[in-house]
Amino acid sequence: MKTAYLKFDSNRTVSKINKEIYGHFSEHLGRCIYNGIYVGKDSSIPNVDGIRTDVVEALKEIEIPVLRWPGGCFADEYHWKNGIGKARTPMLNSNWGGLVESNDFGTHEFFELCNMLGCEPYLAGNMGSGTVQELSEWLEYITYGGDSPLALERKANGREQPWKLKYLGIGNETWGCGGNMKPEAYVDEYRKYQTFAKNYCNGDMVKIACGPNSDDYNWTEVLMQNLNEWHTGAITLHYYTVPTGDWSHKGAALSFSDEEYYQTISSTLYMDEIITKHSAIMDKYDPDCKIKLVVDEWGCWYDVEEGTNPGFLYQQNTMRDAIVAAINLNIFNSHSKRVSMANLAQVMNVLQATLISDGERLVKTPTWYVFKMFLPHHDAELIKTSLAAPELEQYGKAMPMLSHSLSKKDGKLYLTVSNCSLDEDCTLLLDAECGRITCAKSQIITAPIHDYNDFDGKVNVSISDYDGFEQADDKLMLNVPAHSVVSLCFENQ
Ligand code: AHR
Numbered sequence: 001m002k003t004a005y006l007k008f009d010s011n012r013t014v015s016k017i018n019k020e021i022y023g024h025f026s027e028h029l030g031r032c033i034y035n036g037i038y039v040g041k042d043s044s045i046p047n048v049d050g051i052r053t054d055v056v057e058a059l060k061e062i063e064i065p066v067l068r069w070p071g072g073c074f075a076d077e078y079h080w081k082n083g084i085g086k087a088r089t090p091m092l093n094s095n096w097g098g099l100v101e102s103n104d105f106g107t108h109e110f111f112e113l114c115n116m117l118g119c120e121p122y123l124a125g126n127m128g129s130g131t132v133q134e135l136s137e138w139l140e141y142i143t144y145g146g147d148s149p150l151a152l153e154r155k156a157n158g159r160e161q162p163w164k165l166k167y168l169g170i171g172n173e174t175w176g177c178g179g180n181m182k183p184e185a186y187v188d189e190y191r192k193y194q195t196f197a198k199n200y201c202n203g204d205m206v207k208i209a210c211g212p213n214s215d216d217y218n219w220t221e222v223l224m225q226n227l228n229e230w231h232t233g234a235i236t237l238h239y240y241t242v243p244t245g246d247w248s249h250k251g252a253a254l255s256f257s258d259e260e261y262y263q264t265i266s267s268t269l270y271m272d273e274i275i276t277k278h279s280a281i282m283d284k285y286d287p288d289c290k291i292k293l294v295v296d297e298w299g300c301w302y303d304v305e306e307g308t309n310p311g312f313l314y315q316q317n318t319m320r321d322a323i324v325a326a327i328n329l330n331i332f333n334s335h336s337k338r339v340s341m342a343n344l345a346q347v348m349n350v351l352q353a354t355l356i357s358d359g360e361r362l363v364k365t366p367t368w369y370v371f372k373m374f375l376p377h378h379d380a381e382l383i384k385t386s387l388a389a390p391e392l393e394q395y396g397k398a399m400p401m402l403s404h405s406l407s408k409k410d411g412k413l414y415l416t417v418s419n420c421s422l423d424e425d426c427t428l429l430l431d432a433e434c435g436r437i438t439c440a441k442s443q444i445i446t447a448p449i450h451d452y453n454d455f456d457g458k459v460n461v462s463i464s465d466y467d468g469f470e471q472a473d474d475k476l477m478l479n480v481p482a483h484s485v486v487s488l489c490f491e492n493q
């Protein structure tokens with residue numbers, strides 16, 4: 001049994017953990033939108049205006065704060081006018097599966113979905129194959145309250161009031177599928193697009209520039225040299241966990257060796273290093289953190305399940321994914337001074353999804369349970385901690401055994417901690433520098449590492465109450481079992 005020590009002063013807060021760190025991403029990809037969230041009004045699956053009722057309920061349970069749409073790579077081929085009104089114009093989804101889509105799910109349906117979920121919409125604007133005019137007209141259509149031609153068209157299509165739009169992304173992966181641009185070229189395009197990206201409804205729309213791919217630090221440097229908070233509320237970062245690190249053979253979702261498991265953890269932990277380094281560049285130009293970092297695509301990306309369309313990116317989700325989700329969310333919390341939003345890729349049936357469906361059957365994945373467990377961190381204050389924890393050495397890679405974050409809200413403290421070891425428990429001694437730790441309550445997610453929730457109705461990975469802690473004078477000893485995610489709610493008096 002290993003031992004770790006966590007010290008903190010519960011009065012030393014660092015930053016607010018913006019609840020939008022717990023955001024999601026929905027792309028026209030595979031069965032995320034069509035045959036996923038959106039089944040159509042005539043479906044036998046219970047729905048409201050075509051939107052699956054059980055999906056809405058499951059996402060409300062994890063208090064989804066923000067939803068990004070319509071892509072991803074798809075966004076840079078999406079022309080919004082084809083997706084409004086009675087007669088929709090179908091389109092080819094050339095990025096994902098080469099299918100022709102009906103465009104039945106468009107702007108109105110997306111805003112209705114966000115309304116049902118009670119979450120903020122985050123639109124990804126088309127810079128790749130669109131125009132400045134097309135994007136500025138979309139904003140007029142959505143946000144103009146008076147009688148402009150496009151506002152009248154919206155009203156004629158059944159929506160009298162303008163919608164509120166808080167987040168607008170300008171281009172997606174413009175270094176890749178969004179146009180293969182150099183950062184200097186993108187910056188010039190961005191400055192032009194954002195000039196005409198007017199929000200008529202409320203003044204506080206956050207314009208989000210396309211930031212770096214993974215560890216492309218030069219991209220961040222060029223953006224920060226050329227943009228300022230007048231143009232830009234945030235820049236994005238995309239980083240996926242690819243177990244083998246080889247995009248042509250990423251590794252399977254369900255059958256993986258111990259070595260592949262630890263590679264997955266090590267690849268996930270790299271998120272901390274890249275956020276730290278991008279933040280250091282941003283600090284040089286923007287020490288007050290006015291421009292935020294939005295990690296609007298993250299999660300595990302495995303080889304697609306055999307027998308499924310390779311362009312649909314469908315994969316199962318095991319206890320390993322729960323550990324990956326916990327590590328990433330703890331990292332985002334810890335960087336919440338700079339990181340204001342993150343969006344798991346993707347919300348349903350694609351990559352590290354929170355929900356998967358097979359016809360009318362809907363499964364909450366282990367990742368969904370992690371989002372549920374981390375709810376008390378939403379809009380809480382991050383507490384500064386000092387952790388002395390064992391390092392693991394696995395298959396030539398060194399990694400910390402524990403990942404954690406601690407926050408405070410309404411007088412209560414909330415710790416989430418995960419142990420990535422496959423076979424060793426760890427005792428964590430919690431030491432509040434002032435006062436006593438009292439009233440502790442704990443929960444756990446743990447299961448054999450290959451376990452998952454399938455369509456047979458058995459829930460193999462979920463949250464249980466946990467009593468693996470004991471008071472030790474003013475301190476508390478918490479047992480964090482091998483491959484588990486544990487939460488602890490307590491008071492410090
Ligand atoms: O999430 C799947 C794809 O990954 C997105 O479309 C793209 O932005 C990224 O490369």
